[in-house]
Amino acid sequence: MSDAERPWLGLYRDGQPHAFEPEYDNLLEMFAASVARAPDQDAIRYFDGRISVARLDTASDALAVALRAHGFAPGDRLVLFSQNDPAFVVGMLAAWKAGGIAVSANPMYKDRELGHLLRDSGASAVLCLDELYPVVSRVAADGVTVITFSGLDWQTRNDARVFPSPHRLRVPEALDLLELLAEYDGRRPPPVSAAPGDPAFLVYTSGTTGDPKGAVLTHRNFVFNARSYREWMQLGPADTILGLAPLFHITGLVGHGVLALLLPAPLVLAHRFEPSVMVDAVREHRPVFTVGAITAYAAMAGVPGAGPEDFRSLTKIWSGGAPIAPAVGEQLGEKLGGYIHNAYGLTETSSITHLVPPGRRAPVDPASGALSIGVPIASVHSRIVDEDGVELPPGEVGEVLISGPQVAAGYWRRPDASEAAFPGGELHTGDVGFRDAEGWFYLVDRKKDMIIASGYKVWPREVEDVLYSHPAVREAAVVGVPDAYRGETVHAFVSLQPGAVVTADELIAFCRDRMAAYKYPRAVFFVDELPKTASGKILRRELRKG
Template sequence: MAAQTMSRSEGHDGRTLPNEFPTALAMFRASAAAAPDAPLVRYFDTTLTFAEVDGMSDALAVALSEHGLARGDRVAVVLQNIPQYFPVVLAAWKIGAVPVPINPMYKRRELHVILADSGAVAAVCLESVAEELVAAAADTDVRAIFTTSELDLQTRDDPRIFAASERRRGTGTADLLETIERYRGRRPEPVDLGPDDLAYLPYTSGTTGPPKGSMSTHANVVFTAQVYRDSVGMAAGGGMFAVAPLFHITGLIGHIAAPMLTRCPAVLTCRFHPVAAADAIREHGATRIIGAITVFIAWTDAAEVAREHLASLQSVFSGGAPVPEGALAAFRDKFGHYIHNGYGLTETNSPAITVPFGAAAPVDPESGAVSIGTPVADTVAEVVGDDDAVLPVGEVGEIVIAGPQVCAGYWNKPDETSRAMPGGRFHTGDVGLMDADGWFYIVDRKKDQINASGFKVWPREVEDVLYAHPAVREAAVVGAVDRYRGETVKAVVSLKSGAEADEDGLIAFCRERMAAYKVPRTVEIRDELPKTVTGKILRRALRGG
């Protein structure tokens, strides 16, 4: 078969994107030298400049060194979307250490697994997490814990965000900001970092097994920060509204590294509240955003959020979950903004495939899926079969990514690395196809396919039909045990504010639009669907529920 008929595509228009800096630290320092007074972080009524964050991170780097931390050591970071994240990351880099971002919602057992596996020797956490973290650190290598509060570095105390916040100093911990003040004005000894040194050690979600540390190098981080600049349209000024958690790969690259490169400051609100977030975008004139589609659905459904709240946005991207065409259209009707798709994973350091900024994604006529885009510069994406051979255009298989964004492997797991990334080609576990023009489409995750009496059903296709119903706000489809069919199709939906629908009507709506074996046998209506902290709907929490 001719090569051009195979499902293989290289980066946008064949462009290359060589790394402009050897490390992420060098990238930050170039921006700080060029514009020291430029804002890097905005947080309610506080702005931190490049120079201020540089000084804070110098002081903290000295403190970490005096606690015995050195090149290659790991520093656990257990924080929400607060300004302290920036000096902590930079301080680690300045001594050659590696930040290990951890979800602050994790409990003792989950924290212990990552602390022990990563071999972290220090941790920075929220005051509210300190008790759990101190307990979790028992029998690990952690010997220094610094705490801080989301109430720090702002004075507004917005009750929509901070109503439940309170100050509490953890026993056996040191206050982060007090430590920075104690070492203010001191600078760490220089460390000779290189492109292959680790910049981050984020852990995968563990949905297919125990969490694995994804080894993100400085070269990975610089490359993907440049991708944000060039493919997502980030530029100096305005602001990147940081809606993705900073401990997530989208936050680590799109909300921390990319602002360091582009001098487009991160706008933080600690956590997502639809109206408070919209207010922050208007107040700070944020121009960019990348977030899960559930964020945009929440704004579409919120009567208090009007078009003028989001008027300053110039670039709107969604990642982490597929974008249903109905949700895209509803957001555009209300706010006038087109949502560009972006696709990546922890192992690809955020975007590997995107809809180019300013372009509109095609919709697959067979499945109704909105395209996730085309590969970014210097990146090869393929669709392969079970034998790892590249499939013809239009055939469904696993998406495989190769390029400068693919991580160096899994921390201390060579066997899992070789299975998932043979030859540096990362097998994503996402099932999709490529059309004749090189656009990619996600069908579903391999493990989510439903087998109903031998008929294969992809939940994504059924979900897209449900999203087209005028009353449906969110939808998730899973396989449910069925004594006759083995599995059957079950849908769980939430409704738009003020809308009405019932199970029979939703089933009938689907029956008119798809083959009988794909139609949900049951539809459960809930007020809210369970989600991850990044906004992805948790299908696994709905199976059998």
């Protein structure tokens, strides 16, 4: 790719992405600059509610003072057990202002999962959605401060599609967030210092190979990657952000929450993802930018009555969390009226490391049919290595390794796991892919998802991409199952487009005509919905359980 072909050339020097100069030492300095620059700007839009940058500052000050008054000390951990509510943003700022570390918790967690996170992080306080309090009450240790809030706070619309009850709960056994904000309003916490390498957040991995581990993400990680979003996606204060991804997930946390604090730009929140509610939010608030799972875009595009005109404000949209099948990207682009750019990153890289730049379409690899995840962003060094750690030339498939200023400091209190995953500070992603001669990167699959059928490697992504090209298929997932003769055999799980009719034999024949004999699925099973994480990733491991 020549320099003349790079519309994002300002981010390059000598044909390579250059390192950004440090802009802020920590997140508190970053947010203070935004408060000084645009205090009256909307920081959060939540249904019919508005919270200005200045009000977000004073509210987080008050909560920080309240935390300190109830025993929270510098270095302590505050768990945010929340949907996409304003309290999440208030809470993470308050944790930093109190000198502590924020910890995000999936609101779908049950007792076992939340109990592990509380014990592993050693949290001394929890900011909790009121309806989730029963889970906290059963697993929190004595002495843990619990503060509750309601999804109804900061707005009056109380949309029944996301709020089953129109009444705010009051939990007598816990402190109440709104009461604390009123009690400590106008007070400022004592100054704290945060070095660039100090932990800002613990974000727990999905735990596919054991209990989830807390990735230690620093102030430097977040400040750097928020700036990466701003520069590479060409965003400014006028670019309202749609909170499509969950804030507890790394994509929503950095690509929505921290980014909005940096710009500052309004962040549109809607409690939780409900497709018709999100479409209404787009119609009302006219956001410009978002990043989310491709499954979320598909759900919004499928809302009855929604069309390209409804989405015309969304001119800067990216998909993260899972690679896009080329056919799906084209179909959704037509429904949404714009191109969905690919982006790639992990919890351990504080969100993005590769993306398809604005104004460019991702190339499709002619051999595999894979859609590129993009090019490395500034300061990222990404390479492909074989099983012996030897770097591979363009076109050769191996593991993706990443180093740079957005890579986590390691896993919380897991030195052995940290050394295994980050030898020499370079993250071994577990993702398998390749780069082409022009510098575009492509993912093949996860190492652990590879299927060995009759001695041949089968990557589920390739089979899924073929299935997605069939007009009847809405979603597809492919897994390997034990087979006495072949070692493993390929099974596919498929959900269909509304009104579509197709048989398993027809889909098997469709795949057989388009790929090698060892790759096509030997069985196809139809399901109404494929199991997914809260961030929209399809859970192949659930399908393997049968």
